[in-house]
Amino acid sequence: MTERRLEGVGATPTVGLGTARWYRPVDVTDLGEPPAPESVDTPAERERFETAQTEAAAEIEAERERTRERVGDSEAKVFDAHLQFLRDPQIEAGVDEALEDGLPAPHAVKAAFEGPIAQFEGMEGMMAERADDLRDIRDRLLRLLTDSGRTDLGDLPDNSVVLAELLTPSDTAQLDPDAIAGIATMKGGRTAHAAIIARSLGIPAVVGIGQALEAIEDKTEVVVDGEAGVVIADPDESTRTRAKESTQTSVIDESVSTSDGTEIEVAANLGTPAEAQPAVDQGADGVGLFRTEFLFQDRTEAPDETEQYEAYREVCETFSDCDEPRIVVRTLDVGGDKPIDYLDLDPEENGFLGARGIRLSLDEHAELFESQLRALLRVAATTAGAGLAVMFPLVSTVEELEAALAVVDSVADELESENIEYAIPELGVMVETPASTYLADAFAERVDFLSIGTNDLTQYIQSAQRDLDRMSDYQDPLAPAVLRAVDRTVQAGHAGGAWVGMCGEMAGDPELTELLVGLGLDELSMSAVTVPDVKNAIRETDTEAAEELAESVLAVDTLAEVQELL
Ligand code: PEP
Numbered sequence: 001m002t003e004r005r006l007e008g009v010g011a012t013p014t015v016g017l018g019t020a021r022w023y024r025p026v027d028v029t030d031l032g033e034p035p036a037p038e039s040v041d042t043p044a045e046r047e048r049f050e051t052a053q054t055e056a057a058a059e060i061e062a063e064r065e066r067t068r069e070r071v072g073d074s075e076a077k078v079f080d081a082h083l084q085f086l087r088d089p090q091i092e093a094g095v096d097e098a099l100e101d102g103l104p105a106p107h108a109v110k111a112a113f114e115g116p117i118a119q120f121e122g123m124e125g126m127m128a129e130r131a132d133d134l135r136d137i138r139d140r141l142l143r144l145l146t147d148s149g150r151t152d153l154g155d156l157p158d159n160s161v162v163l164a165e166l167l168t169p170s171d172t173a174q175l176d177p178d179a180i181a182g183i184a185t186m187k188g189g190r191t192a193h194a195a196i197i198a199r200s201l202g203i204p205a206v207v208g209i210g211q212a213l214e215a216i217e218d219k220t221e222v223v224v225d226g227e228a229g230v231v232i233a234d235p236d237e238s239t240r241t242r243a244k245e246s247t248q249t250s251v252i253d254e255s256v257s258t259s260d261g262t263e264i265e266v267a268a269n270l271g272t273p274a275e276a277q278p279a280v281d282q283g284a285d286g287v288g289l290f291r292t293e294f295l296f297q298d299r300t301e302a303p304d305e306t307e308q309y310e311a312y313r314e315v316c317e318t319f320s321d322c323d324e325p326r327i328v329v330r331t332l333d334v335g336g337d338k339p340i341d342y343l344d345l346d347p348e349e350n351g352f353l354g355a356r357g358i359r360l361s362l363d364e365h366a367e368l369f370e371s372q373l374r375a376l377l378r379v380a381a382t383t384a385g386a387g388l389a390v391m392f393p394l395v396s397t398v399e400e401l402e403a404a405l406a407v408v409d410s411v412a413d414e415l416e417s418e419n420i421e422y423a424i425p426e427l428g429v430m431v432e433t434p435a436s437t438y439l440a441d442a443f444a445e446r447v448d449f450l451s452i453g454t455n456d457l458t459q460y461i462q463s464a465q466r467d468l469d470r471m472s473d474y475q476d477p478l479a480p481a482v483l484r485a486v487d488r489t490v491q492a493g494h495a496g497g498a499w500v501g502m503c504g505e506m507a508g509d510p511e512l513t514e515l516l517v518g519l520g521l522d523e524l525s526m527s528a529v530t531v532p533d534v535k536n537a538i539r540e541t542d543t544e545a546a547e548e549l550a551e552s553v554l555a556v557d558t559l560a561e562v563q564e565l566l
């Protein structure tokens with residue numbers, strides 16, 4: 001049998017080989033025609049709805065706990081959002097109205113969710129994916145109201161590749177990463193909560209494959225290649241061997257150098273403290289980007305200083321057995337594609353070109369910035385916090401940087417006057433705006449390090465919003481304009497005496513390691529799953545050859561030529 005390849009979007013950059021098992025939940029929305037209104041006992045139906053709502057809340061809470069234990073606090077917070085949606089006044093009013101119109105509880109629930117689901121579906125990017133969360137809640141209520149059974153995803157045979165039209169966050173949270181070889185879904189995007197949970201669990205995943213996935217029958221052997229974004233059914237011998245090899249990249253626990261002895265730090269990007277141990281297990285030297293906004297999202301109020309202190313200290317402690325680990329914590333980076341409900345951010349004013357990142361920290365959310373810095377300076381004074389470093393997101397002027405540094409000083413003075421122990425950690429700036437690449441020399445004179453965020457940098461240099469699929473041709477960090485911006489940042493950073501790292505997605509692609517070494521980066525930070533591949537790639541790199549490659553890549557003018565050279 002010849003192998004069949006299906007293209008999708010890679011959600012976890014790992015490869016898995018296993019046996020296809022279709023997950024087809026019963027379509028609980030297929031309710032048939034409602035009975036005549038006069039035959040419906042409305043008070044009884046209202047009670048039925050309320051009971052289902054209470055049972056649903058109990059289920060969601062149990063799933064939240066399970067996810068918190070197995071994945072992490074921040075991923076578990078999606079279920080807090082589900083609890084909020086479950087009792088959303090607009091939806092409750094919709095149910096009430098439909099009940100008053102004489103519909104029985106299941107039909108009323110279905111009707112009440114229709115409008116809000118359509119509303120989210122009509123939005124762009126991450127907001128569109130919130131429609132999946134709403135469907136998840138609606139279907140949970142309908143399942144409880146109609147007594148439909150639930151397929152147990154937590155009990156699949158070892159080495160299963162789960163195929164589904166779509167997995168909800170609650171489906172994904174049930175999966176046992178040790179038993180599951182991969183996930184392939186017809187629908188869904190990379191930033192959907194289900195994909196984020198799969199990534200944190202390290203399960204190879206390809207989403208958004210479309211109708212074509214239906215052609216793969218149950219029990220077929222499949223490779224899920226989350227790196228290439230393809231699913232291969234009935235793989236031939238060479239594909240199978242390659243898949244097995246890529247599932248077995250050896251973890252390197254010590255720091256690595258190129259073949260001629262240049263040491264490059266390989267660190268992990270984290271969203272939650274729970275991701276720290278898996279990063280240590282993959283051999284990360286430290287953390288190059290801890291995205292603290294995840295601590296603030298999917299809840300009703302900001303975490304206080306104590307909660308933050310515990311979270312940052314936990315990450316530092318998890319790495320304390322590593323050799324002088326550096327833990328780079330980024331201060332709150334909200335706005336753009338990172339909304340926070342309780343901050344009431346306006347999508348227009350706080351969009352990608354509006355008040356986001358450091359701009360909010362220096363202005364209307366100065367209080368959050370201060371409490372975050374207090375927690376960080378306190379952690380820096382602990383033994384585990386010796387390697388702590390703090391960096392500021394989306395800086396585009398020297399004035400902003402100086403203002404941020406002044407807040408660090410004033411927070412230090414405050415702690416001093418309160419007799420609370422603190423230390424000033426290493427300080428750095430993210431280079432992710434075109435302006436910051438031109439000011440890299442001025443930044444480098446004022447801080448210890450720069451870290452290039454190629455996700456935003458590519459978006460701004462190429463003028464192509466990062467969450468718009470239609471702009472994907474522009475979103476390649478290999479575009480000559482982006483590479484030249486990276487080059488000038490590294491040169492200027494070094495000239496100003498700062499070390500320069502990269503924490504955008506580009507840093508985690510082992511195929512680009514040689515180029516990045518050639519461009520002179522001192523540190524690369526990435527999803528933990530790609531750490532072993534990048535460490536292996538560094539060991540195989542010769543600095544002089546890498547520099548020649550970088551030079552030739554910087555000399556060409558088109559993306560096609562860059563790709564050709566690589
Ligand atoms: C970046 O922009 O490259 C980056 C690492 O930050 P984030 O993806 O969190 O915006």
Ligand code: MG
Pocket residue numbers: 432453455456
């Ligand atoms: Mg960014």
